[in-house]
Amino acid sequence: MSSSNVWSRSRARMRLFPELLAQCSGEAAAYGKCVASTTTGKQELTKNMCVKEFEALKSCFQSAAKKGVK
Amino acid sequence: MSLSVKSPRSLRCLWRGWRGLSSQGGVMNVFDRSMKRRQKQWASSLLDSDKYDYLRDEVGSRLADRVYDVSRTFPLALDVGCGKSHIAEHLSKRNRKKCEMPTQCVLADEEFLPFKENTFDLALSSLSLHWINDLPGALRQIHQVLKPDGVFIGAMVGGETLYELRCSLQLAELEREGGFAPHISPYTAVTDLGNLLGRAGFNMLTVDIDEVQVHYPGMLEVMRDLQGMGESNCAWNRKSLLHRDTILAAAAIYKEMYGNEDGSVPATFQILYMIGWKPHESQAKPAKRGSANVSFADLSKISKFPTDPQKS
Numbered sequence: 001m002s003s004s005n006v007w008s009r010s011r012a013r014m015r016l017f018p019e020l021l022a023q024c025s026g027e028a029a030a031y032g033k034c035v036a037s038t039t040t041g042k043q044e045l046t047k048n049m050c051v052k053e054f055e056a057l058k059s060c061f062q063s064a065a066k067k068g069v070k
Numbered sequence: 071m072s073l074s075v076k077s078p079r080s081l082r083c084l085w086r087g088w089r090g091l092s093s094q095g096g097v098m099n100v101f102d103r104s105m106k107r108r109q110k111q112w113a114s115s116l117l118d119s120d121k122y123d124y125l126r127d128e129v130g131s132r133l134a135d136r137v138y139d140v141s142r143t144f145p146l147a148l149d150v151g152c153g154k155s156h157i158a159e160h161l162s163k164r165n166r167k168k169c170e171m172p173t174q175c176v177l178a179d180e181e182f183l184p185f186k187e188n189t190f191d192l193a194l195s196s197l198s199l200h201w202i203n204d205l206p207g208a209l210r211q212i213h214q215v216l217k218p219d220g221v222f223i224g225a226m227v228g229g230e231t232l233y234e235l236r237c238s239l240q241l242a243e244l245e246r247e248g249g250f251a252p253h254i255s256p257y258t259a260v261t262d263l264g265n266l267l268g269r270a271g272f273n274m275l276t277v278d279i280d281e282v283q284v285h286y287p288g289m290l291e292v293m294r295d296l297q298g299m300g301e302s303n304c305a306w307n308r309k310s311l312l313h314r315d316t317i318l319a320a321a322a323i324y325k326e327m328y329g330n331e332d333g334s335v336p337a338t339f340q341i342l343y344m345i346g347w348k349p350h351e352s353q354a355k356p357a358k359r360g361s362a363n364v365s366f367a368d369l370s371k372i373s374k375f376p377t378d379p380q381k382s
Contacts, residue, residue, distance in 0.1 A: 017290050017321075018287060018288045018291065021321055027322075028322035028325060028326070029322070029325070031319065031322045032325060032327060033326055035241050035245055035326075035327075036323070036327050039241070045241060045244045047244070047245065047246070047247065048245070048246075050245055054315070054319060057318065057322060058318065
């Protein structure tokens with residue numbers, strides 16, 4: 001096996017991503033719905049329009065990552 | 071039409087390679103070709119690189135079908151951007167007598183074909199034209215190396231390929247960062263393809279679209295498979311960084327907007343197939359003006375019973 005470098009370590013971390021995201025499917029769906037609703041509505045999507053839902057998703061994701069590392 | 075086509079007796083592969091000289095003036099320079107070469111080399115050095123061959127194999131088999139639909143034999147063929155010879159393995163499987171096609175691989179650049187004019191009877195290209203900077207020039211070179219009455223059969227990704235990924239990333243970047251950068255390389259529209267082939271000198275064109283939809287567990291798997299196929303972005307205007315937040319947001323948007331009931335997400339590949347012939351006297355030409363010997367007004371007489379002695 002080749003030696004561990006920053007690219008192989010970051011790729012290994014990214015491999016955990018789908019599992020962690022699966023644990024937050026509720027928050028992810030809420031965020032997705034918020035963004036999707038702007039595509040059909042009259043208003044254009046601007047920065048931080050769905051920031052509440054995203055913060056909920058991010059904190060859920062980070063707590064899942066902390067649990068996983070232990 | 072008879073389908074008695076013998077497989078080509080010899081096939082030359084063209085691997086994408088290094089581009090030494092800078093581009094001529096006036097030519098579009100969209101893609102970093104040296105970066106693409108490095109990406110392809112990395113992808114082929116992976117231990118499990120066979121896992122990512124499914125799309126190329128599928129398109130290669132459909133392309134081989136089209137070769138068999140042409141009722142001619144082709145002694146010498148060229149495969150531009152052959153990769154692992156996905157087309158050739160489908161061409162030789164069909165022939166029950168199991169004759170091995172002698173192949174030769176040449177490492178060269180698609181935009182500078184190192185062959186003499188009027189050499190090949192058949193030119194093939196599967197899923198490699200979408201990384202060429204000067205597509206009109208490359209098509210013209212393919213036209214040149216073909217013999218008169220030779221045929222070029224190609225497949226390239228185009229149109230609305232990966233629109234789900236493109237839209238998800240765009241919306242996520244808009245919401246998270248306030249603006250967005252292109253992450254998917256620009257594709258040729260199917261309407262432009264006819265013009266491109268015509269300008270290169272091909273006639274009797276046939277262009278059609280095929281959609282291949284592949285289902286993945288999530289957006290990260292889509293991106294990982296694209297990387298494994300050697301299809302990572304190499305356009306000069308690509309952003310070198312994708313924020314963690316944006317990746318998270320885009321994955322959530324992708325699943326919500328395009329996800330299926332069982333939790334998987336689809337990725338669409340629109341494959342454009344094209345067939346073009348190099349002009350030759352034996353090919354049918356459009357009839358000359360004024361040479362018609364029936365009139366459109368006679369169309370109304372077609373409804374009469376065929377045994378009517380009156381010619382329609």
